[in-house]
Amino acid sequence: MNSAHPAVTAVTQHPAYQELLRKRNRMSLIFFGLTVIVYAGFILTLAFDPELFSRPVGSMTMTIGVLSAAIVLLSAVVLVALFVYISNKVYDPLLAQIMRDVT
Secondary structure, three states, X not given: OOOOOHHHHHHHHOHHHHHXXXXXXXXXXXXXXXXXXXXXXXXXXXXXXXXXXXXXXXXXXXXXXXXXXXXXXXXXXXXXXXXXXXXXXXXHHHHHHHHHHHO
16 A cells, blocks of 8 residues: 555656656765765874874964864865755756646
8 A cells, every 4th residue: 555645656756856866866976975085085094194184284383184174174064065055956946847747
């Protein structure tokens, strides 16, 4: 027995919705990969060359560790903002169109 609402069934079976899922999943994997690269690079550097993080940046008093941690944090903010922007500008209008098609 299918307990899903008829509108939900109509949306999930819509060909454009299946394409939307494929595109959104691909984008999610790309963003996940970028995040893993940034964080893994930071953690692996910390694990295998911790002395690097204690070195100063040029003649400044800030260390490479503080700078790299700030870059990791900034990259997370930028990636989240970019993901939300793409979702709002690309995927939400497509989903709205699909909803108009099935209702």
